[in-house]
Amino acid sequence: MTEKNIYEISKCSYCCEEENVITRPTPFLADEGMMCKYCWDNTQEEYKNSTSEYIPDFESGPGFADTKVKWIQKEVEFIRNLLKSKDRDIVKEAIAEYLLDDHLERTSKE
Secondary structure, eight states, X not given: OOOOOOOEEXXXXXXXXXXXXXXXEOSOTTOOOEEEHHHHHHHHHHHHHHTOOOOOOXXXXXXXXXXXXXXXXXXXXXXHHHHTXXXXXXXXXXXXXXXXXXXXXXXXXX
16 A cells, blocks of 8 residues: 655745745644755754754655656756747846756755
8 A cells, every 4th residue: 555645846834935845744743834855854953952852854754756756847847948938038047046046955955
């Protein structure tokens, strides 16, 4: 029996930085929010150092690999659509903004 995929491609309920990042339910049962890897790792470290409470790695839940493949496909599709634009200035500006965004740095660690 396959476990239910717990991951989504959505906006983090905590940092609200990005629209399309891989998120998972928070480690807190009473909270219904979805958390990105950046916020998860910070929470994991904070709890380890303050209460010694164990929070598993972000990638440890069921469905991470499938969700990462979907996220990569969305990113590739975004770039393909961008490259179809006839206005090269818009393309250059969008790619520059995309590459400067810490979005790539944050998600490349996933």
